[in-house]
Amino acid sequence: MSFSTFLSEQAKNPSGIFGRLIMSVIFDKGNAYLNGFVNELMSIQANDHVLEIGFGTGKLIYEMARKINHGCIEGIDISNTMVSIAQRKNKKYIADGKVQILACNFDEMPFKNKKFTKICSVNTIYFWPEPENTAKKIAGLLSPGGKFVVAFEDIDQLERRNLNRNVFQLYSKSDVIDLLINAGFTSDVSIESRVKGKSTFHCAVATR
Numbered sequence: 001m002s003f004s005t006f007l008s009e010q011a012k013n014p015s016g017i018f019g020r021l022i023m024s025v026i027f028d029k030g031n032a033y034l035n036g037f038v039n040e041l042m043s044i045q046a047n048d049h050v051l052e053i054g055f056g057t058g059k060l061i062y063e064m065a066r067k068i069n070h071g072c073i074e075g076i077d078i079s080n081t082m083v084s085i086a087q088r089k090n091k092k093y094i095a096d097g098k099v100q101i102l103a104c105n106f107d108e109m110p111f112k113n114k115k116f117t118k119i120c121s122v123n124t125i126y127f128w129p130e131p132e133n134t135a136k137k138i139a140g141l142l143s144p145g146g147k148f149v150v151a152f153e154d155i156d157q158l159e160r161r162n163l164n165r166n167v168f169q170l171y172s173k174s175d176v177i178d179l180l181i182n183a184g185f186t187s188d189v190s191i192e193s194r195v196k197g198k199s200t201f202h203c204a205v206a207t208r
Helices: 003-012 016-030 032-042 059-065 080-089 091-095 131-141 155-159 173-182
Strands: 049-053 072-077 099-103 116-122 142-153 190-196 199-207
Touching: 003 016, 016 032, 016 080, 032 059, 032 116, 032 142, 032 190, 032 199, 049 059, 059 072, 059 080, 059 091, 059 099, 072 080, 080 091, 080 099, 091 099, 116 131, 131 142, 131 173, 142 155, 142 173, 155 199, 173 190, 173 199
Parallel strands: 049 072, 049 116, 072 099, 116 142
Antiparallel strands: 142 199, 190 199
């Protein structure tokens, strides 16, 4: 396995010592700006019931939980390594009943008729094996009027990196808009973009 493939697989599902020691740092630093961007767009209210898909180290969950009173933040991630880190980071909020951390594949999770007011995901869209089905499931989990925020990096800068395209599926802004509209979100899906240094970041904001 080439190092490019190894690193791409670790980005998709961090595991082992490399995942715990290296990928956790990469996620914290690499996603810090996008996490703040998403946190702002989510506009968390005290009673919100929120789901984050692919929470990494759980830093965004921690920031959103600070705004929750009677609501709840749930997080789901396929990486047991990230789950353990996120559980430690959110230990207080878990004990208070504000946060629930789950180790599971989102596409396989039944959710038992749960509904969320808001759902978000940061830098995970590249790894969705069946993006149309995943997007439809997200739409179905939102309450009427619920919001979905999905964050991703600009396709041009990702194309310049040594990423394994068998692992990473890259998306343009229009690709993401079409994906969400076809999944059942309202036609006013919008893209918010910000530039930090030489990097460009996008958030698609969709309403159910």
